[in-house]
Amino acid sequence: NAGVTQTPKFRVLKTGQSMTLLCAQDMNHEYMYWYRQDPGMGLRLIHYSVGEGTTAKGEVPDGYNVSRLKKQNFLLGLESAAPSQTSVYFCASSPTTDTQYFGPGTRLTVL
Amino acid sequence: SQQGEEDPQALSIQEGENATMNCSYKTSINNLQWYRQNSGRGLVHLILIRSNEREKHSGRLRVTLDTSKKSSSLLITASRAADTASYFCAIDNYGQNFVFGPGTRLSVLP
Numbered sequence: 713n714a715g716v717t718q719t720p721k722f723r724v725l726k727t728g729q730s731m732t733l734l735c736a737q738d739m740n741h742e743y744m745y746w747y748r749q750d751p752g753m754g755l756r757l758i759h760y761s762v763g764e765g766t767t768a769k770g771e772v773p774d775g776y777n778v779s780r781l782k783k784q785n786f787l788l789g790l791e792s793a794a795p796s797q798t799s800v801y802f803c804a805s806s807p808t809t810d811t812q813y814f815g816p817g818t819r820l821t822v823l
Numbered sequence: 824s825q826q827g828e829e830d831p832q833a834l835s836i837q838e839g840e841n842a843t844m845n846c847s848y849k850t851s852i853n854n855l856q857w858y859r860q861n862s863g864r865g866l867v868h869l870i871l872i873r874s875n876e877r878e879k880h881s882g883r884l885r886v887t888l889d890t891s892k893k894s895s896s897l898l899i900t901a902s903r904a905a906d907t908a909s910y911f912c913a914i915d916n917y918g919q920n921f922v923f924g925p926g927t928r929l930s931v932l933p
Contacts, residue, residue, distance in 0.1 A: 716865075745920060747923075752925070753925050753926075754911055754923040754924050754925040754926050755866070755911070755923040756923075757920055757921075757922075760920050770920060771922075802865055802866070804865075804866075809853070809915055809918075809920075809921075810854070810856075810871060810915075811856070811868045811871060812856075812858075812866075812868065812913075812921065813868070814865035814866045814867070815865050816864060816865050817863075817864070817865055
């Protein structure tokens, strides 16, 4: 039981490049979330999903897209990366709106 | 927004002392949760307290909730160096997601 895994762990992009972050969970959770965390700040919700095939916007969705084609996977895409998207990205899953289980994070730098 | 606000922003104590951090919020909640984040890691769930509960315990952790004051506190007793981390409260305000506060950075000195 790996819990929540994120791929990749680190990435450096140039402005304008695109990339996809993968989140996978093996706990059969319905809910999945993508957050970003900037220095000295809490987590801000980017997008979330309440089940396979569904997605919804969070607090800071601009510049990001997501897909949940399979229940166990939640993908976060950056179509045209900007320096303001330099951050640590965390994925989480939960069976209900109670406890969230977090992945280890992806550190993204956009030059 | 319904962001939880932790207080203090940073706290430094000696090993063996108790650490108390607070979380305030603005509107009604379904539940409130506390998470810990060690440096460079993801968040780990510590404890959940529901709106109809006033106090919960888990090992050396004690959480209280005062819905009339819209605040919660997390007490860590007999702190250890391994408790050094950032602590976040997360608000569930009957939505489909949570709102996290900016966190309290706790340093426990040996």
